[in-house]
Structures are given as structure tokens and as C-alpha cells.
Amino acid sequence: xxxxxxxxxxxxxxxxxxxxxxxxxxxxxxxxxxxxxxxxxxxxxxxxxxxxxxxxxxxxxxxxxxxxxxxxxxxxxxxxxxxxxxxxxxxxxxxxxxxxxxxxxxxxxxxxxxxxxxxxxxxxxxxxxxxxxxxxxxxxxxxxxxxxxxxxxxxxxxxxxxxxxxxxxxxxxxxxxxxxxxxxxxxxxxxxxxxxxxxxxxxxxxxxxxxxxxxxxxxxxxxxxxxxxxxxxxxxxxxxxxxxxxxxxxxxxxxxxxxxxxxxxxxxxxxxxxxxxxxxxxxxxxxxxxxxxxxxxxxxxxxxxxxxxxxxxxxxxxxxxxxxxxxxx
Amino acid sequence: xxxxxxxxxxxxxxxxxxxxxxxxxxxxxxxxxxxxxxxxxxxxxxxxxxxxxxxxxxxxxxxxxxxxxxxxxxxxxxxxxxxxxxxxxxxxxxxxxxxxxxxxxxxxxxxxxxxxxxxxxxxxxxxxxxxxxxxxxxxxxxxxxxxxxxxxxxxxxxxxxxxxxxxxxxxxxxxxxxxxxxxxxxxxxxxxxxxxxxxxxxxxxxxxxxxxxxxxxxxxxxxxxxxxxxxxxxxx
Ligand SMILES: Nc1ncnc2c1ncn2[C@@H]1O[C@H](COP(=O)(O)OP(=O)(O)OP(=O)(O)O)[C@@H](O)[C@H]1O
Ligand SMILES: [Mg+2]
Numbered sequence: 001x002x003x004x005x006x007x008x009x010x011x012x013x014x015x016x017x018x019x020x021x022x023x024x025x026x027x028x029x030x031x032x033x034x035x036x037x038x039x040x041x042x043x044x045x046x047x048x049x050x051x052x053x054x055x056x057x058x059x060x061x062x063x064x065x066x067x068x069x070x071x072x073x074x075x076x077x078x079x080x081x082x083x084x085x086x087x088x089x090x091x092x093x094x095x096x097x098x099x100x101x102x103x104x105x106x107x108x109x110x111x112x113x114x115x116x117x118x119x120x121x122x123x124x125x126x127x128x129x130x131x132x133x134x135x136x137x138x139x140x141x142x143x144x145x146x147x148x149x150x151x152x153x154x155x156x157x158x159x160x161x162x163x164x165x166x167x168x169x170x171x172x173x174x175x176x177x178x179x180x181x182x183x184x185x186x187x188x189x190x191x192x193x194x195x196x197x198x199x200x201x202x203x204x205x206x207x208x209x210x211x212x213x214x215x216x217x218x219x220x221x222x223x224x225x226x227x228x229x230x231x232x233x234x235x236x237x238x239x240x241x242x243x244x245x246x247x248x249x250x251x252x253x254x255x256x257x258x259x260x261x262x263x264x265x266x267x268x269x270x271x272x273x274x275x276x277x278x279x280x281x282x283x284x285x286x287x288x289x290x291x292x293x294x295x296x297x298x299x300x301x302x303x304x305x306x307x308x309x310x311x312x313x314x315x316x317x318x319x320x321x322x323x324x325x326x327x328x329x
Numbered sequence: 330x331x332x333x334x335x336x337x338x339x340x341x342x343x344x345x346x347x348x349x350x351x352x353x354x355x356x357x358x359x360x361x362x363x364x365x366x367x368x369x370x371x372x373x374x375x376x377x378x379x380x381x382x383x384x385x386x387x388x389x390x391x392x393x394x395x396x397x398x399x400x401x402x403x404x405x406x407x408x409x410x411x412x413x414x415x416x417x418x419x420x421x422x423x424x425x426x427x428x429x430x431x432x433x434x435x436x437x438x439x440x441x442x443x444x445x446x447x448x449x450x451x452x453x454x455x456x457x458x459x460x461x462x463x464x465x466x467x468x469x470x471x472x473x474x475x476x477x478x479x480x481x482x483x484x485x486x487x488x489x490x491x492x493x494x495x496x497x498x499x500x501x502x503x504x505x506x507x508x509x510x511x512x513x514x515x516x517x518x519x520x521x522x523x524x525x526x527x528x529x530x531x532x533x534x535x536x537x538x539x540x541x542x543x544x545x546x547x548x549x550x551x552x553x554x555x556x557x558x559x560x561x562x563x564x565x
Contacts, residue, residue: 307415311408311409312474322420323419326424328419
């Protein structure tokens with residue numbers, strides 16, 4: 001741990017580091033950064049690390065500019081047209097109990113650019129007060145832009161204060177654009193209300209994979225609304241969820257077809273213990289050439305899967321863990 | 330040595346096995362055959378611990394394992410390849426083989442097991458063991474999980490089902506090698522003459538009873554001469 005600490009620029013003087021707000025990255029935050037973004041040190045290229053309610057470190061690259069907002073909390077990320085193969089990190093970590101914030105991040109992706117954006121939020125709450133991060137992420141994809149957006153949510157800490165996250169993602173995909181969104185929330189978030197809204201122009205594609213696990217008294221709501229506005233646009237929204245103990249989950253997915261298009265939404269959930277899950281899909285076609293499909297299934301782990309793994313020498317509990325891990329992978 | 334003593338089993342008020350006695354000596358390749366619904370798979374599931382008998386006793390090398398769990402029996406070296414293999418969402422063929430091997434398996438070893446069952450290893454090792462595999466592919470992977478386990482007694486429930494003609498010879502080779510190299514006891518439940526032929530001994534299970542058993546050379550000709558069974562509606 002001590003050595004890894006050195007790999008962080010604790011004084012925040014790197015590159016174009018934010019002028020006022022910078023501060024060090026503490027141990028708890030380093031742990032969170034590893035969990036949510038796989039970061040073990042300062043990334044190359046553009047990034048913005050937000051810690052305990054303020055920007056801790058920021059760096060732009062030749063083709064990706066990150067600029068702080070002046071009216072509200074948050075940043076604008078400008079990706080130049082034609083930028084290829086860049087990875088932009090914008091993680092948020094909270095290690096103090098009782099912080100509540102609302103942050104606006106806007107992503108402007110230039111025509112023909114192809115980038116990966118690693119977001120994610122980690123809360124380590126050891127105190128009694130609730131910690132809450134509400135992020136509103138808006139993506140504007142110009143013609144032919146490709147984005148892979150990865151968002152991982154994670155909570156830890158022994159305190160009884162809540163760990164709350166309410167992310168909103170708004171996506172506008174221009175002609176020929178493509179966005180892939182991967183969101184993961186496997187551990188430690190007590191309450192989440194996630195909203196994802198997308199509008200797709202001609203030939204645009206939006207692919208979402210969501211993986212969610214809740215336990216204890218946790219509650220999660222995930223809501224998708226995809227408007228297939230342009231001819232030949234397509235959306236594929238897939239959610240894999242596991243609800244354990246007394247947790248509750250609600251999955252709402254709406255896909256609207258306004259033009260000849262293809263839409264598919266799928267919710268596949270494993271329910272355990274005393275959990276409750278509801279899946280509410282809605283598909284609506286306003287064009288005879290729209291093809292929309294929804295699938296939803298909720299069920300226990302198939303008993304024969306557990307039995308098969310037991311015949312390989314695993315205990316019932318080990319078998320269950322393997323099956324859940326695989327299901328959420 | 331596995332000994333079944335007076336194993337009785339019933340489900341839904343129907344008796345499926347009537348006091349079955351059976352011994353599988355060390356190193357023997359035993360084939361179990363008999364009409365559909367005769368109780369072969371039920372017997373295999375009782376050996377694996379998936380079903381518990383209503384009465385009777387199961388001894389493994391002298392130890393009474395009648396009350397042991399599936400897991401404990403697996404750890405004692407019993408293996409069971411299902412008649413209908415299970416599909417897993419999100420578990421890859423490699424991961425499944427690795428679990429079977431007890432957590433320690435290299436890609437090269439996994440590929441070796443897959444090749445033995447006639448699968449082009451490189452193509453399959455990363456695939457998911459889910460609904461995307463064909464019936465025959467899944468069946469071969471099921472057999473490969475038993476190879477990876479290195480068990481002391483393996484029960485294969487209709488291993489030939491769904492496996493194409495070209496791979497069949499290969500499969501026979503696998504069983505013969507298993508028996509020779511590893512000194513394992515092997516029980517093959519099968520309806521296939523070519524598999525019955527390689528057995529040391531054939532046991533016929535019919536109506537929940539051992540109807541006949543003996544040397545393969547003795548039993549097989551009788552079996553092949555039997556008239557079609559009226560129960561199957563083929564007239565007698
Ligand atoms: N859990 C159960 N509940 C009710 N009936 C059962 C159950 N398990 C098996 N049976 C019945 O017991 C009989 C024996 O089934 P089993 O699967 O053991 O036959 P089998 O010999 O393996 O047949 P096959 O050659 O078709 O595989 C069948 O009539 C079957 O329907
Ligand atoms: Mg059977």
C-alpha cells in the first residue's frame with residue numbers, strides 16, 4: 001500500500017491539474033480507485049479524479065480536453081474529431097461520511113472519434129451520515145463517433161451511514177454513431193436509482209449491459225428509456241441481476257421505435273432468499289417497420305446447476321457462488 | 330469397490346427400484362443396459378447421492394456412504410456424467426473443466442481433455458457452457474469434466490447419445506484408455522452394442538430389478554436375440 005501511494009501525484013501539480021481544488025489521494029480512496037477503475041496510479045492521457053466532493057487531480061491530453069464547469073459542479077470533456085484509441089478516466093471516490101453532491105459531466109465526442117471512458121463511483125462510508133453521489137452524465141456523439149463507456153459502482157466501509165448513488169445517463173447518438181455502455185454494481189451500494197435515456201439518429205447503435213447484485217436491505221431501481229428515432233437505428237439493453245437476502249430491485253425498460261429500427265431489451269434475474277424483483281418492460285412502435293422485442297425472466301438458480309457442481313466436488317454454497325459469479329460476469 | 334445392497338427407491342408412490350444388489354469391482358468396466366424407464370439413471374443418481382434410497386446400503390471400499398452428500402461422495406472419488414448435461418450461463422468450458430479438476434488446470438491440460446472427446450480444443454475452451462452449445466458438444470464436454478476429475482469410479486449415463494459416428498470410435502478409445510491407464514472402475518449406461526462389447530460385464534436392469542448379469546460375451550448374444558418388448562408397443 002505504501003509504495004502504491006507514491007505512484008499518485010499527491011500534490012496535484014501534474015500537467016494541467018486543477019488550479020484550486022486539488023488535494024491528495026488517501027489510502028481509502030486508492031482502494032476505491034482500484035475497485036472501480038482498476039487504477040493503481042496516475043493514468044496516462046486525460047483523466048479527472050473527483051474525491052470527497054471536489055476535483056483532486058485532472059489532466060487533459062493532446063486530443064481530449066477536460067474543463068471544469070463554472071456554474072455547477074462537474075466537468076466538460078471535449079474529444080476532438082477523429083481521436084482514436086484513447087482511454088479517459090473520470091472516477092469519483094468518497095471516503096468521508098456525510099458528503100452529498102450533484103455533479104454534471106458532459107461528454108462532447110467529435111465526429112469519427114473512437115474512445116473508451118472509464119467512469120465509476122466508489123463510496124467508503126465508515127461513519128453514521130449518509131454519503132450520496134448523484135451524477136448526471138450527458139453524452140453527445142457526433143457523426144460516426146464510437147464510445148465505450150464503463151461505469152462501476154462500489155461501496156464499502158463499516159459505518160451505518162447509507163451509501164447512495166443515483167446516476168443519470170443521457171445519451172444522444174448522432175448518425176452512424178455507436179455507444180456501448182457497461183454498468184456494474186455488485187457490492188455495497190445501499191440505495192440506487194439509475195436512469196438511462198438515449199436518443200438514436202440514423203444508423204446509430206446503443207448497446208447496454210448492466211450487471212447488478214443487491215443484498216441485505218439494499219434497494220435498486222434501474223430505468224432505461226431508448227428512443228429509436230432514426231432509420232436503421234438499433235438498441236440492445238441487457239440486464240443481468242441477482243437479488244439476495246431482503247433486497248429489492250426494479251428494472252424498467254422502455255424502447256420506442258419511431259422509424260424502421262431494431263430494439264431488444266432483456267432482463268434476466270436470479271432471485272434468492274427473501275428478495276423481491278420486478279421487471280417492467282415496455283416496447284412501443286410508432287412505425288410499421290420497427291422491430292422490438294422484450295424478454296424478461298426471474299427465477300431461482302436452477303437446482304440441477306448446483307447439483308452438477310456438487311458432483312464435481314463443490315459444496316452447495318461454493319456451487320451457488322460460482323453460478324452467481326458466472327451469471328454476473 | 331462399490332457395493333449396492335438391497336437398494337429400493339420410489340417416487341410419486343411408484344416403486345422405481347426393487348431391492349437392487351450390485352457390485353462394481355475395482356478396475357472393472359461394467360455396462361448397464363435395459364429398456365427405457367427401467368431405472369438405470371435412477372440407480373446412477375443414487376450412486377452419486379443425488380437421490381437417497383428409501384432403504385438399502387451403499388458401500389464404497391467398505392465405507393457406508395448411504396447418508397453422505399453429493400459433495401462428500403465426489404470427494405471420495407465418485408464421478409457421474411449426466412444423461413442430460415446441465416447448461417451454465419456465464420461459466421466457460423475452461424472454467425467448468427477447472428472446477429472439475431479441483432481448481433488447478435492449465436489451458437493445455439483442458440485442451441487435452443477436449444481433444445480426447447473429439448472437440449477441437451482451441452475452438453471450445455473459451456466458449457460458454459450454455460445454450461449456445463449443441464447437444465452433442467455439451468455431451469462431450471460432460472464426459473471431459475469426468476476425465477478432468479480423475480475419479481476412482483465413473484458412471485457415464487448414455488455417453489453415446491447425440492455423438493456422431495465419427496467420434497464414436499474415439500469415445501470407445503477414451504473408455505478403454507481410462508480403464509487401462511488409471512485403473513478406474515467404469516460404469517457405462519448404454520443402449521449401444523458397440524459400447525456393450527467393450528465391457529467386462531453387462532448388467533441388464535428392467536422394471537427396477539437386475540434382470541440379468543454376466544460376462545459380456547455371454548449376455549450380449551442373448552440380448553441381441555430378444556424379441557421386441559411389448560411394453561414399447563412394437564408388438565410381440
Ligand atoms: N423423480 C421421479 N418422479 C417420478 N418418476 C420418476 C422419477 N425419476 C424417475 N422416475 C421414473 O422412474 C422410471 C425409471 O427412470 P430412469 O430415468 O431411471 O430410467 P432409465 O432406465 O434411465 O431410462 P432411459 O433408458 O430412458 O434413460 C421411469 O419410469 C421414470 O419415469
Ligand atoms: Mg436414463
